[in-house]
Amino acid sequence: MVDSAERLINLALFLARSREGVTAEECRTAGLGYTEDQDPDAFARMFERDKDVLRAAGLPIEVDRGRGTEAYRLDPSAYAAPVQLSADELAALAAAGAAMVHDPGFPLGEDLRYALAKLTAYADAPAPTVAARITDETPEEQGEAAALLATAVAARKRTRFGYTNVSGRSGAREVEPYALFLSEGRWYLVGRDTARGEMRTYAVARMTDLSTNDGRPRSPDFERPADFDVAAFVLLPFQYGEPVRTATLRFSPDAAWRAERLTANHGTLDPQGDGSMLWRVPVADERRLLRWVVENGPGIVPVDADLRRRLADGLRKVVALHAAG
Secondary structure, three states, X not given: OOOHHHHHHHXXXXXXXXXXXXXXXXXXXXXXXXXXXXXXXXXXXXXXXXXXXHHHOOOOEEEEOOOOOOEEEEOHHXXXXXXXXXXXXXXXXXXXXXXXXXXXXXXXXXXXXHHHHHHHHHHOOOOOOXXXXXXXXXXXXXXXXXXXXXXXXXXXXXXXXXXXXXXXXXXXXXXXEEEEEEEOOEEEEEEEEOOOOEEEEEEHHHEEXXXXXXXXXXXXXXXXXXXXXXXXXXXXXXXXXXXXXXXXXXXXXXXXXXXXXXXXXXXXXXXXXXXXXXXXXEEOOHHHHHHHHHHHOOOEEEOOHHHHHHHHHHHHHHHHHHHHO
């Protein structure tokens, strides 16, 4: 019996390979994981759920009604660049994917395992076993929570959890989860806070007692807005939470060429006469901002006096610790 993850991957590949579109019946009998003796109504419900999951994952399924019945196909050009990969590039891709399979902070290891199996089958590229850790905060807990949230996003089921924000205030949340994404080694959930009636972004590492509404499991609790775009909520690591200030940083003349790429269209850049660049950006977590400065320097320094002092104090502590060692 093929499990749901493998069936979904089989379906996505089958739809993508079809030029003219395939009917639901052709999908049922193509060996994708549906049983041919399945009750027609049960198959229809399963097939509709599978299409919803693929659409929620960003795969646009086209519907053609010109043959007297609905035919479906995936247009790869609508969601992926038409690139040709060499054998070495395919091997590198397989190696990177294999690292994620064994990462305790990655919640979709089994799904990725099936995708790698398809990749190596079609490309004859070996997938070595490589262990990696991409999160720096409780990767096992984040991975487990992210897996539960990914299921809630696909099924459109409300979630509840305790949450501690960057200011240290804790409280209960009920959220309609719209999307889950990974940034700087941390998982984040984007959704509508039902009590506040507002869109919010939550760091998974700050959640406790996570649960999903298990009432009417096959019926969604909400509909995601048609114009929702998760890219609008992907911020720099120090911007998650309520902004506490607007900070100003200076890129030196030698580092100014990196400013546009590093700032990623967040805040405003102001070129200076000496070739340097001033960057004004909203900040929610000043400690993470200073960490970002260290990670992306040299040539980037805060203009604000208090941030410069805190940065210097932190660097002196690091030097002292290394000197003592």
